[in-house]
Amino acid sequence: MSSINEFYSKEKKESYYETLVKELSSLNKELNAFSTINESINSGYPFSAKDNICVKGFESTASSRILAGYKPAFSATSINKLLSKDFGFLGKTVMDEFGFGSFGVNCETPARNPFNPEYVAGGSSSGAAVAASIMKYHLAIAESTGGSISTPAAFCGVVGFTPTYGTVSRYGLIDYANSLDKIGIISRYAEDIREAFSVIRGEDPLDSTSVGKVPEEKRKDKIIILKEAMEHAEEKVRSSFAGLIGKLENMGYRVEEKSFEPISKAVSIYYIISMAEASTNLAKYTGFKYGYQGEDFTKGYNAFFTEARNKFGEETKRRIILGTFVRGTSVKSKYYGKALRARALIIDGMNKLLGDGYILTPTMPITTPKFTEVKELTPLQSYASDILTIPPNLCGFPHISFPYDYVGGMPLGAQLVSSHFNDNAVIGFAEQWEKQFEYKFRYNLGSL
Amino acid sequence: MKIGLEIHVSLPTKSKLFCSCSNSATEPNSAICEVCMGLPGSKPVLNKGALTVAKRVAEALNMKINERTSFVRKVYFYPDLPKSYQITQLDEPIGTNGHLDIDGKQIHLRRIQLEEDPAKLVRGDDYTLIDFNRSGKPLVEIITEPDIASEDELRSFIAELRSILYYCDIEINEEMKTDLNISGIDSENGERVEVKNITGIAGLTGALRYEITRQSELARKGAKVERETRSYNEAEMRTVSMRKKESDEEYGLIYDADLTEYDLSKVKIEKPIIASRVAHEYASKYGFDPKILLELIMLSKESLLLIDASKGKYPAQAITAGIEYLKKYDKINISKDSFNSLLNLVEKKGMVNKETLEKIEKGEKVESYSGISDEELERTIESMINEKSILLNEYEKNKKVFNFIVGKVAKEKNLDPRYVSEKLNKVLSEKFGLV
Numbered sequence: 089m090s091s092i093n094e095f096y097s098k099e100k101k102e103s104y105y106e107t108l109v110k111e112l113s114s115l116n117k118e119l120n121a122f123s124t125i126n127e128s129i130n131s132g133y134p135f136s137a138k139d140n141i142c143v144k145g146f147e148s149t150a151s152s153r154i155l156a157g158y159k160p161a162f163s164a165t166s167i168n169k170l171l172s173k174d175f176g177f178l179g180k181t182v183m184d185e186f187g188f189g190s191f192g193v194n195c196e197t198p199a200r201n202p203f204n205p206e207y208v209a210g211g212s213s214s215g216a217a218v219a220a221s222i223m224k225y226h227l228a229i230a231e232s233t234g235g236s237i238s239t240p241a242a243f244c245g246v247v248g249f250t251p252t253y254g255t256v257s258r259y260g261l262i263d264y265a266n267s268l269d270k271i272g273i274i275s276r277y278a279e280d281i282r283e284a285f286s287v288i289r290g291e292d293p294l295d296s297t298s299v300g301k302v303p304e305e306k307r308k309d310k311i312i313i314l315k316e317a318m319e320h321a322e323e324k325v326r327s328s329f330a331g332l333i334g335k336l337e338n339m340g341y342r343v344e345e346k347s348f349e350p351i352s353k354a355v356s357i358y359y360i361i362s363m364a365e366a367s368t369n370l371a372k373y374t375g376f377k378y379g380y381q382g383e384d385f386t387k388g389y390n391a392f393f394t395e396a397r398n399k400f401g402e403e404t405k406r407r408i409i410l411g412t413f414v415r416g417t418s419v420k421s422k423y424y425g426k427a428l429r430a431r432a433l434i435i436d437g438m439n440k441l442l443g444d445g446y447i448l449t450p451t452m453p454i455t456t457p458k459f460t461e462v463k464e465l466t467p468l469q470s471y472a473s474d475i476l477t478i479p480p481n482l483c484g485f486p487h488i489s490f491p492y493d494y495v496g497g498m499p500l501g502a503q504l505v506s507s508h509f510n511d512n513a514v515i516g517f518a519e520q521w522e523k524q525f526e527y528k529f530r531y532n533l534g535s536l
Numbered sequence: 537m538k539i540g541l542e543i544h545v546s547l548p549t550k551s552k553l554f555c556s557c558s559n560s561a562t563e564p565n566s567a568i569c570e571v572c573m574g575l576p577g578s579k580p581v582l583n584k585g586a587l588t589v590a591k592r593v594a595e596a597l598n599m600k601i602n603e604r605t606s607f608v609r610k611v612y613f614y615p616d617l618p619k620s621y622q623i624t625q626l627d628e629p630i631g632t633n634g635h636l637d638i639d640g641k642q643i644h645l646r647r648i649q650l651e652e653d654p655a656k657l658v659r660g661d662d663y664t665l666i667d668f669n670r671s672g673k674p675l676v677e678i679i680t681e682p683d684i685a686s687e688d689e690l691r692s693f694i695a696e697l698r699s700i701l702y703y704c705d706i707e708i709n710e711e712m713k714t715d716l717n718i719s720g721i722d723s724e725n726g727e728r729v730e731v732k733n734i735t736g737i738a739g740l741t742g743a744l745r746y747e748i749t750r751q752s753e754l755a756r757k758g759a760k761v762e763r764e765t766r767s768y769n770e771a772e773m774r775t776v777s778m779r780k781k782e783s784d785e786e787y788g789l790i791y792d793a794d795l796t797e798y799d800l801s802k803v804k805i806e807k808p809i810i811a812s813r814v815a816h817e818y819a820s821k822y823g824f825d826p827k828i829l830l831e832l833i834m835l836s837k838e839s840l841l842l843i844d845a846s847k848g849k850y851p852a853q854a855i856t857a858g859i860e861y862l863k864k865y866d867k868i869n870i871s872k873d874s875f876n877s878l879l880n881l882v883e884k885k886g887m888v889n890k891e892t893l894e895k896i897e898k899g900e901k902v903e904s905y906s907g908i909s910d911e912e913l914e915r916t917i918e919s920m921i922n923e924k925s926i927l928l929n930e931y932e933k934n935k936k937v938f939n940f941i942v943g944k945v946a947k948e949k950n951l952d953p954r955y956v957s958e959k960l961n962k963v964l965s966e967k968f969g970l971v
Binding site: 158 | 570572574575576577579580581582606609611613614617619620621774786788789790791793794795796858
């Protein structure tokens with residue numbers, strides 16, 4: 089029985105939600121998972137929304153100072169769908185500003201890893217993964233552009249599902265990169281994800297890129313390991329992953345290593361496209377009509393919005409500058425244009441591989457880092473750590489990150505990828521895995 | 537001299553280009569939503585109606601229509617642009633490589649693209665107000681090659697374009713915005729000057745005239761015409777420099793991934809009507825002057841049907857008068873038969889008013905009117921003046937008396953007052969020596 093059905097079937101005290109909010113608020117002081125907790129929740133299966141997903145009347149800032157105070161007058165389609173079923177809104181979760189980060193540190197109050205608060209929660213859906221990890225019954229609605237669901241899910245020991253691009257409406261999502269953004273789900277168990285996905289998916293007249301195609305469940309018995317992916321993984325990850333492969337072979341999967349060289353270019357392609365799109369999406373933040381508002385109207389417009397745009401964090405400024413550069417007339421064909429063509433080639437190549445079986449990689453090539461370690465990383469080192477989560481995101485393939493081992497008390501995640509619209513197969517795979525593997529959690533808020 | 541134009545005209549769709557807000561609201565900021573305000577989280581959804589209108593215009597302008605069309609973001613920062621980018625088109629516009637024929641010359645058209653209008657800025661003394669009703673309204677931009685070589689050609693081109701757009705249900709009027717590119721007024725120093733954002737047709741010719749004078753003046757002084765962007769001050773009827781142009785502006789256009797590619801080949805359109813072509817066709821069919829006919833069919837879209845209905849039985853003047861009456865009394869949708877009855881009446885110089893039109897519309901006979909000969913009318917007028925000679929004395933002092941006589945005769949005989957006044961003038965000068 090899924091946690092969702094278990095929750096509905098169990099008797100709850102009248103004070104259930106009050107207690108949950110109280111306990112959560114208290115733990116949140118330590119872990120910073122939530123930017124807003126909805127104290128008036130009084131029914132439904134508790135869910136949270138990443139802070140870049142609009143919920144009517146609740147501050148939705150994408151963890152950016154420039155959006156401080158922005159309370160949308162409309163909710164994202166996915167949120168409306170949950171609210172129309174028996175789900176209750178518990179709050180907004182912290183993230184890297186606008187989704188720009190792999191560790192959750194690019195914001196004012198970074199979320200902390202529930203297994204050990206000295207470690208990062210992973211990004212950019214940091215708070216969402218923490219929320220799923222600390223509560224017995226919880227659904228974290230998150231979003232991935234280049235790995236923002238898989239990475240924090242892996243670091244926080246929960247399941248993170250990123251659907252095929254377009255299957256969940258992006259309406260109400262504060263954009264990072266429109267051709268890459270996907271709303272997905274982080275939860276403790278894959279079977280809850282299956283249920284939630286069936287609620288939030290579907291074509292939306294408000295999002296032109298949404299598709300109504302019903303997800304497939306074409307199960308494969310073959311798992312492809314990418315040689316190039318393993319070369320990037322650090323030793324601890326590789327040896328632990330070898331254990332996973334053994335278990336999967338015991339479960340009856342055929343495992344085969346294949347080479348796909350273009351994958352090494354995926355990081356560059358991804359960052360060029362995502363930054364180019366992001367720099368246009370972020371142009372609208374001029375301190376004019378919502379969020380942070382400039383007060384000195386005696387200045388010229390340029391000086392006015394420049395002052396407001398100082399509110400952006402360092403990583404955000406970096407991506408705006410780089411993104412503006414790569415789409416500039418003189419270099420556009422060299423960077424942006426080339427990246428678009430290369431992206432098409434990678435989609436084509438990976439599609440062929442996926443026709444044969446699932447692709448499985450460690451979710452991250454590294455074990456969960458501490459805050460102090462992340463501080464030492466250069467931006468390039470940080471971007472490079474996305475090497476395994478970027479390929480499926482760049483291609484819009486459905487993928488799921490699930491916990492498979494615990495090393496030094498910290499969880500490790502692996503990521504399974506399949507072809508477009510074979511979403512229920514990756515969910516099904518994780519369901520099969522979790523039936524014989526015991527996930528560990530440190531907190532169990534809201535248990536019944 | 538080489539003149540190229542970038543013309544922006546509004547499309548008459550019900551809703552805006554990317555949201556369902558009304559395209560025709562008047563009270564400021566009454567037709568706005570999260571999409572046209574560019575609020576975080578909102579997404580554009582293309583109004584397919586705009587695609588239909590734009591494709592029809594492209595077809596009418598002899599364009600090669602792209603099978604697939606897509607949109608890009610043009611990024612610049614200005615208070616009238618809520619997203620700080622305008623959704624427009626680049627590699628896959630609606631159409632390319634069209635042309636318009638004017639006076640036996642072909643003006644080539646580079647492209648036609650669909651894009652959104654920015655909001656409207658309303659300047660006050662020390663403040664600016666923004667009306668977002670205009671934000672997101674659909675526009676087509678028509679870009680010509682620099683094929684226009686004179687002010688006359690510019691006028692002919694605009695007249696031709698106006699007639700074509702009119703039959704695509706698009707009115708070009710004072711709302712039209714044009715960027716005017718001119719070079720080679722002095723062929724030795726032919727740098728390109730761009731005059732941006734000119735409003736209306738009068739503004740366009742005004743800006744061109746000013747630039748011709750200014751650049752000729754510079755050439756006479758031996759000064760160089762510099763490459764620059766200027767704006768047109770309509771009140772002062774002159775252009776002023778905005779910026780010297782070292783290179784093209786940088787907009788960093790990229791594909792707008794909130795929208796998809798749209799299959800234009802599946803968009804069904806009504807065959808466009810090329811007014812000037814129809815005018816020429818009817819002119820030769822019914823023996824009219826094509827120029828008059830073109831003016832006629834620009835009076836109202838229904839004129840085309842009506843002119844064809846009259847099958848050349850009546851002269852152009854009668855048709856013009858007939859259509860003007862229909863417009864005046866709001867009866868333009870009259871049946872073909874009724875229109876012919878009306879022309880018959882006009883031709884017989886009968887009085888046309890609301891009453892008679894209503895009768896004609898119902899197919900009733902216009903009683904008490906059976907026509908009158910010129911001689912008979914002249915005699916009637918003459919005898920009336922003779923009878924009341926006092927009126928004639930008054931005439932010299934007071935023009936009202938003239939109108940009195942016209943009115944009286946027209947009413948008594950059920951005649952067109954214009955016809956009566958024409959004859960009255962004749963009688964006054966011929967029989968009474970008054971001019």
